[in-house]
Amino acid sequence: MTEPVLELRNVNKSFGPIDVLHDINLTINAGEVLCLLGDNGAGKSTLIRTLAGVHKPTTGQMFMDGEAVSFDKPKDAADRGIATVHQFGGTFPLMTIGRSFFVGCEPTRKIGPFKVFDRKTANETAVKAVQEFGITRIDDGDRLIGGLSGGERQSLAIARAVHFGARVLILDEPTAALGVKQASHVLRIVLEARKRGIAVIFITHQVTHAMAVGDHFAVLIRGAVAANFMRGEKSREEITDLMAGGEALADLDTAMEDYKDSHDGHPPQPASRATVA
């Protein structure tokens, strides 16, 4: 077995007195889709923000290709190939596809002594990158991002991350705001990214979407990994139960007992929003 692309060992994260993540252990392999499931406030976004260098773990370690890493800022994570795509994909609604694709690393060409933005190359590269993902409806790099549909925007953002060499692709609820057809576009692109050997971390509240693309599932409950299993190991019903916290409550009890055993009898502090149904 090769080294996992990304590995978390006993990662804890607290914001002042509020403990949000407890002893997270996870591994993510290349060409694998990890579905991160859990109720609202479970800590999914906090976990991926930690991976993306927005937060630093309070304790615990992260490894990339077996090598310990520590990110001071999102740029550090991005430089290591960890790319995050947010819910609305493109964040610059009033920029053109070509310009936003290359924000921060604009292609230039020389006209005499002047270095100018190479709009043609930018547009062509951006359009080609997204078309390779099967979104052939995007064929004009001069269109504004804000004019694309939600699914197209997600697809473009994913294509952009892959184009710039992402090895770990983090998608925080990419399908949340999308209709059935648009969501299926995005899921197809997730599969396409996986085929290219990228490790994908996919957050969703929809079991169908998780089942459609997931190879590996982790359920977070109140900031702890309550279940961690591979595709086919649990049925759809079991996963739904886990996401809703039904069976998970029982799991959590045992998890708490284990935790107490290893922590001098202290229970873990509940997350600030203690509403696990």
Next chain:
Amino acid sequence: MATAARTDTAATGAPGKTGGRSLGALIRRPEAGSVLGLVAVFAFFTLVSGQIFVSPAGFASWLNVAAEIGIVALPIGLLMIAGELDLSIGAVIPAASLSFAIVSGHYDMPEVIGVAVALGVGLLVGAVNGFLVLRTGVPSLIVTIGTMFAVMGLTLGLSVLLTGSTSTNVVPAPVWKAIFGTFIGGMFQVTIFWWIAFAAVIAYVLHVTPFGNWIFAMGGDKTSARNAGIPTERLTITLFMVSGFAAAFVGVSQAMVYQSAQVAGGQAFIFNSIMCVVIGGVLLTGGFGSVVGIVLGTITFSMVNQGIYFTGFDPNLGSVIIGALLLLAVLMNDTFRQMALSYSTKKKS
């Protein structure tokens, strides 16, 4: 922008392939609204005031006004596209004017020193603005109101302390007067050419260089821009310094033209420059705009501002027209922006 505009509806573009496409492309530009506004205003004043408005003197009257506001409006527009505001220019203009007049007039030092000190004052105030905005996280609207009052107070205090007066005369050498304060053909201020130069440089930076792309990205979403590796802090300070510099430049040229400088004056530039920029199609909340738009907005504003004197109307009516124009421009620009967003390439079927 939560609701994505539908893209698979019929293109907003146009039926014709080539001609239609370019017309559609024009309408989608940020300055589309300001072109229409300019045409309307020009036609109105030509009709109402007749020959005099389109005579060289008529052109000179609004071009001279436009040039001074325009030099300030350009960097204000850049700041607004980047998501910031700068009101301190209202105090920097008289501060620079007086600095020059005191150094080169009261103390009779060479003009080059006076100009350098005055421009230095502008750059310094800009750097302070940028630094405070970054360090405090307070919106730049508030920060620059603060620095505006501070600079106003310092200007008054230092002027009285150094010269015992709130105004100072200065007689610049002919070469300096020629560069900054002469009237070409007896009526066109040389500032007009400076304005053209400023516009050309800023248009190049904003629309052609990668630096311009950063400005748009920063105004669209500062956090994402920073995460994409754009040096947002350096960019913010630079933009404020450019704005301070431009305001100081106008201050210096005013002192050269009028051969004197006063503590008061300059406040009108604050609102006027913002209005020119907004009429020119720059989005108040950042991320959208163009230099051509800012220039057209400035011309439109100045035409109304001056054109009213060529008509038989009460000059106060000019302010009413400008107010209405501003509202109309924003509404129109919103419409055009919506069209730009919902535009999609015509589907090949």
